[in-house]
Each structure stands twice: as C-alpha cells, then as structure tokens.
Amino acid sequence: MITLNVNIDHIATLRQARGGKEPDPVAAAVVCELAGADGIVCHLREDRRHIQDRDVELLRQVVTTKLDLEMAAVEEIINIALRIKPDLVTIVPERRMELTTEGGLDVAADIKRFKDLVNKMHDAGIEVSFFVEPELLQIDAVLETKADMVELHTGLYSNLKSKNQWSQELERIKTSAKYAKENGLKVAAGHGLNYKNVIPICRETVVEELSIGHSIVSRSAFVGLERAVREMIDIISYATLLR
Ligand code: PXP
Numbered sequence: 001m002i003t004l005n006v007n008i009d010h011i012a013t014l015r016q017a018r019g020g021k022e023p024d025p026v027a028a029a030v031v032c033e034l035a036g037a038d039g040i041v042c043h044l045r046e047d048r049r050h051i052q053d054r055d056v057e058l059l060r061q062v063v064t065t066k067l068d069l070e071m072a073a074v075e076e077i078i079n080i081a082l083r084i085k086p087d088l089v090t091i092v093p094e095r096r097m098e099l100t101t102e103g104g105l106d107v108a109a110d111i112k113r114f115k116d117l118v119n120k121m122h123d124a125g126i127e128v129s130f131f132v133e134p135e136l137l138q139i140d141a142v143l144e145t146k147a148d149m150v151e152l153h154t155g156l157y158s159n160l161k162s163k164n165q166w167s168q169e170l171e172r173i174k175t176s177a178k179y180a181k182e183n184g185l186k187v188a189a190g191h192g193l194n195y196k197n198v199i200p201i202c203r204e205t206v207v208e209e210l211s212i213g214h215s216i217v218s219r220s221a222f223v224g225l226e227r228a229v230r231e232m233i234d235i236i237s238y239a240t241l242l243r
Contacts, residue, residue: 001237001240002202002207002208002209002210002236002240003038003039003208003209003210004036004037004038004039004209004210004212004229004232004233004236005037005038005039005040005041005066005068005188005209005210005211005212006029006032006037006039006040006041006212006213006216006229007041007042007043007070007190007211007212007213007214007216008025008028008029008032008040008041008042008051008213008217009025009041009042009043009050009051009213010050010213010214010217010218011023011024011025011028011217012025012042012050012051012052012055013049013050016049016050025042025051025055025059026055026058026059026062028225029059029062029063030062031225031226031229032225032229033063033064033065034226035225035226035227035229035230035233036229036230036233037065037229037233038065038066038209039063039065039066039067039068039087039088039209040059040063040065040066040067040068041068041069041070041090041211041213042055042056042059042067042068042069042070043069043070043071043092044056044069044070044071044077044080045072045094046072046074046076046077046094053080056069056080056084056086057084060084060085060086066087066088067086067087067088068086068087068088068089068090068129068211069081069084069086069088069089069090070089070090070092070131071089071090071091071092072091072092072093072094073091073113073114073117074094078117078120081121081124081126082120082121082124082126085124085125085126086126087126087127088126088127088128088129088148088149089121089126089127089128089129090129090130090131090151090188090211091105091114091117091128091129091130091131092105092131093105093106093131102155103133103153103155104131104132104133104135104138104152104153105130105131105132105138106138107130107132107138107141107142107145108137108138108140108141111141111144111145114130114141114145114147115144115145115146117145118145118146118147119146122146127148127149128145128147128148128149129147129148129149129150129151129186129188130142130145130147130149130150130151131151131153131190132150132151132152132153133152133153133156134152134153134169134172134173134175134176134177135172135176136175136176136179138150139176139179139180139183139185142180142185143180143183143184143185147185148185148186149185149186149187149188149209150180150185150186150187150188151187151188151189151190151209151211152173152176152177152180152187152188152189152190152207153189153190153191154173154189154190154191154192154193154197154201155191155192156169157169157170157173157192157197157201158191158192158193158194158197159192170200170201170204170205173189173201173205173207174204174205174206177189177205177206177207178205178206181206181208186208186209187206187207187208187209188207188208188209188210188211189201189205189207189209189210189211190210190211190212191211192214193210193212193215194212194214194215195215195219195231195232195235198210198212198232198235198236198239199235199239202235202236202239202240202242202243203239203240203242203243204243210236212232215232216228216229216232219231
C-alpha cells in the first residue's frame with residue numbers, strides 16, 4: 001500500500017494572509033491524521049512565508065504518525081531540525097522569489113556537503129530524504145550520501161499538457177523509481193499531484209510514499225479537509241490495487 005503524507009503548508013499560507021491564528025495548521029494536522037493520513041509534511045522556509053517555528057514545535061508534539069520536515073540545507077534550519085527531531089527531513093532547494101519549490105535539488109553538485117548532513121541527521125535519529133528530479137545521476141548521488149529515501153519531483157509530470165511529453169515524463173519517473181528502489185532507497189514522489197494525475201503514479205511506478213498538499217487543501221475548501229483526505233486515500237488505494 002502506498003502511504004500518503006499530507007502537506008499542510010497551504011493552511012498556514014491562509015493564516016498568514018491575515019497574520020492571525022486561523023486556520024491553524026496544527027489543527028489541520030490532527031484532522032488529516034483522523035482522516036487516515038500516514039504522515040504530515042510541513043516546510044519551514046527561511047523566509048517563514050507560511051509555516052512558523054511555533055508550528056513545527058507544536059506539530060512535533062501533536063503528530064502521532066510521521067512528521068516530515070521539508071527544509072533547505074542551511075545552518076539555521078538544520079539546527080532547528082536537530083533540536084525538534086522530526087521523523088524525516090526532506091531536503092529541498094529554496095529560492096527566495098519562487099511561488100513554490102520549483103525543481104529538484106542538485107545533490108550531485110555537492111555530494112560531500114549532503115553526506116555530512118545525512119551523518120548529522122542520522123546521529124540525531126532523523127531519517128533523510130532528498131527531493132530530486134527523476135534522473136539516474138541524482139539518484140546515484142543520493143545513494144552516495146547514504147540517505148534513507150529519495151522523493152522524485154513530479155512537478156513537470158503534473159504540468160505537461162501534451163500526451164506524448166506526459167508519457168515520456170511518466171517513463172522517466174518509472175525508471176528512476178525502480179532504480180532507486182532496487183538500490184535500497186525508499187521512494188517517494190510529490191509536487192503537483194492531484195486526484196487524477198496521481199493514478200498513473202500509483203498504478204505504474206514502484207513509488208511507496210506520496211507527499212501531497214495543494215490539491216487536497218484546495219478541495220477541502222469545498223468538501224472539508226477530512227473528506228478531501230479520505231477521497232485521496234481512496235483513490236490511492238484503488239489505483240494501487242490495479243498495479
Ligand atoms: N514535495 C515537496 C518536496 C514539495 O516542496 C511540495 C510543495 O511544498 C510537495 C511535495 C507538495 O506539492 P503540492 O502542494 O503541489 O502537492
């Protein structure tokens with residue numbers, strides 16, 4: 001069964017729009033877990049545009065499934081992670097002006113630095129995943145760092161409109177996921193996945209974990225968060241049966 005980790009950043013984005021207390025991403029995490037989510041993801045960005053330090057502190061206390069802290073490999077956030085001890089950190093690139101994470105991390109460009117980071121996290125009992133493009137070069141680099149997991153970036157797959165390009169990108173995800181799994185990494189995927197495009201990922205790849213935020217939070221505005229999470233879980237379960 002493929003597990004679903006729900007990203008709650010967009011609940012925090014809504015709260016920050018008014019600078020008040022609601023909606024509270026910590027309360028959202030509880031609802032997601034009650035609806036059956038296997039984990040909660042939040043991204044503590046250097047610019048603190050959505051998730052705040054207080055959220056991560058409270059999420060660590062409240063989340064009973066798995067807490068995945070998305071973060072850039074920068075000293076300030078590394079120290080917060082080492083103190084708070086999420087179950088998993090997912091290392092992502094971060095650019096100031098981007099609307100959301102725009103691409104995978106170039107792990108191959110600085111393997112030594114990322115290997116040291118994995119060592120530090122492992123010493124603190126924290127698992128490490130790297131968010132990369134579905135490319136064998138990047139997966140080889142992740143393997144060298146001795147990380148536990150890789151998250152394949154599905155942003156391009158999610159945005160492509162032409163069927164031909166879309167099938168090629170799915171093929172790239174399939175090949176990368178298989179290669180990563182055969183070499184001992186746990187394999188996740190995420191970015192831009194919704195209630196439709198998640199189906200081929202579940203049916204045709206060996207991905208074991210999904211990180212989904214925007215589509216679930218968007219749908220929750222109309223049907224409620226609990227139902228939005230349950231519906232995604234149902235689709236994932238059904239599609240996985242067709243593997
Ligand atoms: N995975 C990573 C590494 C991300 O940065 C994001 C976006 O925060 C997601 C998954 C979830 O993407 P979306 O919100 O488009 O579902």
